[in-house]
Amino acid sequence: MHNSNSHDDIAIAICDVVKNYDHFCAIKNISLEIKDSEFFTLLGPSGCGKTTLLKMIAGFEQISTGEILLYGKQIANLPPNRRPVNTVFQNYALFPHLTVRQNIKFGLQMLGKNDSECNRRAAEMLELVQLNSFAERYPLQLSGGQQQRVALARALAPAPQVLLLDEPLSALDLKLRQSMRTELKQIQQDTGITFIFVTHDQEEALVMSDRIVVMSEGQVQQVGSASEIYEAPSNKFVANFIGETNFLSVDVKSAIGDYAQCRIADGTSLQCSFNKVHTGDTGVISIRPERISFCSAQQGDLRGQVSQRIYLGTDVQIVVKLPGDELIKVRMQNSNLVAIPNIGDVLGLKLEAGAAHLLEH
Amino acid sequence: MASHHTVRGYPGFLSFTLLCLFMLYAPLIIVMVYSFNDSNSISHWQGFTWRWYEDVFFGLEAAKFKIAARNSLVIASIAAIASTLIATCAAVALIRGGHFRAKTASFTLINLPLMVPEIVIAVASLIFFSAIGFKTGYATILLAHIVFCIPFAYLPIAARLQGIEDIYEKAAMDLYASRWRAFKLVLLPLMMPGMMAGFLLAFIISLDDFIITNFVKGAGIETLPTAIFGAVKQGIKPNIMAISTLMLLVSVLLVTLSHFVGRIGNKQK
Amino acid sequence: MATVIAPNSTTAESSNHSSLVGNIRDWLLMPSWLVIGLFLVMPVLMMLVYSFLTKEFRGGVIWEFSLAAYDQFFIDRGLFGDEPIKIEWTYINIFWRSFWQAGLATTFCFLIGFPTAWYIATRTGNSKHIWLFLITIPYWVNLLIRTVSLKFLIRDNGPVNDWLLTLGAISEPLSIINTNLAVQLGLFYSYLPFMVLPIYASVERYNFALSEAAADLYAGRWTILAKIVLPAVKPGIIAGCILVFVPSLGAFLAPDLLGGAKNFMIGSLIEEQFKGNAGNWPFGAAISMILLSMVLVVLTYYARSQTRRENS
Numbered sequence: 027m028h029n030s031n032s033h034d035d036i037a038i039a040i041c042d043v044v045k046n047y048d049h050f051c052a053i054k055n056i057s058l059e060i061k062d063s064e065f066f067t068l069l070g071p072s073g074c075g076k077t078t079l080l081k082m083i084a085g086f087e088q089i090s091t092g093e094i095l096l097y098g099k100q101i102a103n104l105p106p107n108r109r110p111v112n113t114v115f116q117n118y119a120l121f122p123h124l125t126v127r128q129n130i131k132f133g134l135q136m137l138g139k140n141d142s143e144c145n146r147r148a149a150e151m152l153e154l155v156q157l158n159s160f161a162e163r164y165p166l167q168l169s170g171g172q173q174q175r176v177a178l179a180r181a182l183a184p185a186p187q188v189l190l191l192d193e194p195l196s197a198l199d200l201k202l203r204q205s206m207r208t209e210l211k212q213i214q215q216d217t218g219i220t221f222i223f224v225t226h227d228q229e230e231a232l233v234m235s236d237r238i239v240v241m242s243e244g245q246v247q248q249v250g251s252a253s254e255i256y257e258a259p260s261n262k263f264v265a266n267f268i269g270e271t272n273f274l275s276v277d278v279k280s281a282i283g284d285y286a287q288c289r290i291a292d293g294t295s296l297q298c299s300f301n302k303v304h305t306g307d308t309g310v311i312s313i314r315p316e317r318i319s320f321c322s323a324q325q326g327d328l329r330g331q332v333s334q335r336i337y338l339g340t341d342v343q344i345v346v347k348l349p350g351d352e353l354i355k356v357r358m359q360n361s362n363l364v365a366i367p368n369i370g371d372v373l374g375l376k377l378e379a380g381a382a383h384l385l386e387h
Numbered sequence: 388m389a390s391h392h393t394v395r396g397y398p399g400f401l402s403f404t405l406l407c408l409f410m411l412y413a414p415l416i417i418v419m420v421y422s423f424n425d426s427n428s429i430s431h432w433q434g435f436t437w438r439w440y441e442d443v444f445f446g447l448e449a450a451k452f453k454i455a456a457r458n459s460l461v462i463a464s465i466a467a468i469a470s471t472l473i474a475t476c477a478a479v480a481l482i483r484g485g486h487f488r489a490k491t492a493s494f495t496l497i498n499l500p501l502m503v504p505e506i507v508i509a510v511a512s513l514i515f516f517s518a519i520g521f522k523t524g525y526a527t528i529l530l531a532h533i534v535f536c537i538p539f540a541y542l543p544i545a546a547r548l549q550g551i552e553d554i555y556e557k558a559a560m561d562l563y564a565s566r567w568r569a570f571k572l573v574l575l576p577l578m579m580p581g582m583m584a585g586f587l588l589a590f591i592i593s594l595d596d597f598i599i600t601n602f603v604k605g606a607g608i609e610t611l612p613t614a615i616f617g618a619v620k621q622g623i624k625p626n627i628m629a630i631s632t633l634m635l636l637v638s639v640l641l642v643t644l645s646h647f648v649g650r651i652g653n654k655q656k
Numbered sequence: 657m658a659t660v661i662a663p664n665s666t667t668a669e670s671s672n673h674s675s676l677v678g679n680i681r682d683w684l685l686m687p688s689w690l691v692i693g694l695f696l697v698m699p700v701l702m703m704l705v706y707s708f709l710t711k712e713f714r715g716g717v718i719w720e721f722s723l724a725a726y727d728q729f730f731i732d733r734g735l736f737g738d739e740p741i742k743i744e745w746t747y748i749n750i751f752w753r754s755f756w757q758a759g760l761a762t763t764f765c766f767l768i769g770f771p772t773a774w775y776i777a778t779r780t781g782n783s784k785h786i787w788l789f790l791i792t793i794p795y796w797v798n799l800l801i802r803t804v805s806l807k808f809l810i811r812d813n814g815p816v817n818d819w820l821l822t823l824g825a826i827s828e829p830l831s832i833i834n835t836n837l838a839v840q841l842g843l844f845y846s847y848l849p850f851m852v853l854p855i856y857a858s859v860e861r862y863n864f865a866l867s868e869a870a871a872d873l874y875a876g877r878w879t880i881l882a883k884i885v886l887p888a889v890k891p892g893i894i895a896g897c898i899l900v901f902v903p904s905l906g907a908f909l910a911p912d913l914l915g916g917a918k919n920f921m922i923g924s925l926i927e928e929q930f931k932g933n934a935g936n937w938p939f940g941a942a943i944s945m946i947l948l949s950m951v952l953v954v955l956t957y958y959a960r961s962q963t964r965r966e967n968s
Contacts, residue, residue: 534696
């Protein structure tokens with residue numbers, strides 16, 4: 027099943043993994059392949075099973091059935107201390123009784139590396155996360171951001187084949203979180219180590235990841251790059267979880283080639299993109315609010331009356347009521363260059379090409 | 388001062404608190420003061436003297452008290468070490484062992500010595516040792532002390548361990564530490580303040596015990612409390628007050644020590 | 657959100673290889689089970705057996721089944737054992753006195769202990785730690801020494817009488833020692849810290865917003881105390897009462913040193929059966945069993961009420 031060629035470019039293969047607890051099923055048959063040197067993100071709401079999946083890779087949770095392969099080698103039955111993967115824990119779990127340097131050296135010492143090698147590697151890591159001058163401090167004497175870097179250095183020091191990160195930025199404040207995103211991404215590219223990153227923050231996932239898996243209720247909803255997931259969500263859950271969107275129920279007239287012809291409640295026909303072969307007569311389409319613009323009532327793909335105007339600072343959100351009573355959110359930049367519609371205006375709505383996307387069932 | 392309509396303060400509660408402290412401390416302080424009273428037996432104050440302390444260390448009964456003190460210290464040290472070790476194992480198993488069938492039963496068993504009245508433990512131990520033909524003496528005192536020191540050692544150790552998230556051991560194992568090394572290098576240093584506090588409390592409890600020791604000690608062997616009790620039965624002589632003052636100071640010292648050990652631990656955490 | 661699909665699924669719990677304890681858990685529990693089982697549970701069972709044996713004069717037992725110990729406790733057959741059966745009141749009275757004394761001590765401890773615990777728990781910052789520390793110290797000072805101190809203080813020629821005589825407040829020394837009052841004072845003094853600490857812990861956790869809400873709804877401070885605070889800190893009060901009542905019931909030092917021969921409580925009665933020349937081991941074992949079963953009833957009731965509280 028796994029030939030020797032694929033071992034080099036597939037870092038982690040998760041095959042038909044199921045996790046049952048006494049009274050519920052946390053993971054319902056998941057299969058995933060995570061490529062070598064990839065920044066891969068597990069994204070989903072809390073309780074979706076993403077952390078459980080990460081813990082199963084780290085060895086803190088046992089799988090009920092299935093296999094986990096690390097570069098082609100079965101690791102599901104190894105205890106955590108025999109798996110060449112390391113974890114950056116959510117609240118860092120820095121050993122409070124050890125200094126920063128001792129924390130970083132811990133894994134190397136456990137691997138039986140000699141003193142000089144431990145010291146050399148620890149120095150390298152301190153350099154990498156720019157904490158040279160803090161080496162002899164204790165974790166509680168550091169700020170949250172510094173603790174975060176120590177946790178990263180500690181996990182990277184033994185040069186793991188895969189680095190697991192369990193919501194590592196969630197304890198930081200907004201500004202720090204944003205700067206750490208770029209830094210993390212940079213470190214990942216510099217070291218070339220495969221990162222598996224768990225988060226519930228969609229923005230974080232979109233900014234950093236090469237590929238994202240969206241999970242919900244213990245199942246994979248969609249796997250793809252940030253733009254694939256945002257532009258072409260495969261189902262209602264993904265479309266709703268990532269960013270903001272409008273849903274409209276439609277009758278599907280035809281679904282051949284690149285576009286499907288769909289008709290909304292008031293009879294207007296729309297051309298929609300879709301991922302897979304669509305079957306059935308009815309469906310749901312998703313239209314991102316920023317892909318809609320206003321035009322005169324006679325023009326445009328849709329027509330409606332402005333019912334609400336919400337000021338958001340950089341943007342303005344306009345809510346338009348369609349003849350079939352559906353509400354459509356439209357986002358436009360808050361700028362003096364364009365006229366912002368007033369409540370009560372009857373206007374046309376113009377969709378960008380491919381803005382309407384037909385979702386799978 | 389403007390009267391705050393605070394819901395925390397109640398008029399008169401301070402007086403009760405002061406009364407409470409007064410009642411707890413008055414007898415102790417008076418005994419301390421009168422241990423310096425230059426009078427042979429009565430409690431009329433007749434000037435300051437050190438002579439009762441000299442009497443404790445060099446007087447007629449000095450040899451008896453010295454042996455009793457040594458017995459007390461040896462028994463308390465061994466009992467405290469043994470009960471701390473036993474309690475540590477039990478705490479790790481109960482708090483880190485997840486849910487299992489005998490958990491509640493084990494917990495109850497460990498706390499059983501706290502629930503059974505001391506006099507009943509004393510009677511039961513005496514009967515048991517006599518029934519199995521175990522000669523009462525050093526060993527019986529020690530065994531009985533280990534048993535009732537276990538819950539006292541257990542409480543601070545378990546409290547400490549509960550405050551340490553299991554994420555630290557997990558992180559250690561993630562960094563290639565075996566279970567034993569994760570315990571030795573990470574969990575043990577973190578729970579050490581709890582173990583120290585547990586040890587000290589067990590030590591005080593063993594040092595203080597009278598009732599159980601009195602039952603299982605057998606003839607000829609005395610600890611400090613049984614020696615003092617024997618002497619008090621003849622009447623409270625000033626040298627008893629001196630020795631009481633000394634023991635009181637030892638207790639205060641140990642409690643203060645355990646208090647600070649606990650505080651250091653909390654800061655580190 | 658989570659779906660039930662396999663209620664009987666075999667979970668990984670039994671072989672969780674990331675748990676620190678894992679499969680050596682039972683070995684870790686073994687020492688405590690062994691030591692307490694062998695040297696506490698076994699002895700109590702043995703004591704139960706002894707209470708049904710025949711006494712040997714000079715202490716010890718003869719291995720012959722007998723109900724004599726319980727018979728002696730409850731039934732009066734006259735001096736020579738030939739009179740009509742009556743209830744023996746001697747020992748029941750001692751139990752009754754012990755209950756009465758223990759109950760009274762518990763009440764007094766509560767009356768002083770509650771305001772104290774409240775006051776300390778409502779302090780802020782460092783002063784709270786200092787107050788608490790002051791209350792804790794006597795808790796750890798040798799009970800024997802504390803009792804002896806009290807005896808010294810209140811005896812006929814003790815400092816209290818000495819001062820009162822010097823001040824001219826009394827002309828004769830007050831005889832407090834060897835009375836029920838002295839025993840009561842001793843019990844109260846011995847176990848007062850046991851009342852303060854659990855109530856303190858409860859008040860610490862009390863949410864003062866509840867008091868504020870009651871005050872906002874026009875309740876006076878004493879009404880708040882009775883209707884809001886007391887129900888909320890009840891677990892601490894019950895724990896404190898048990899911690900005072902149970903040891904008071906079996907107390908030996910206070911009645912022995914302060915009460916003298918007339919004011920016997922259960923503890924002294926038991927001790928006499930083993931230490932005195934007129935030793936009667938089966939009788940002593942029987943009294944201990946009766947005391948233990950009463951204590952266990954109280955504790956079971958307490959445990960039940962705790963479980964009910966958690967479940968509700």
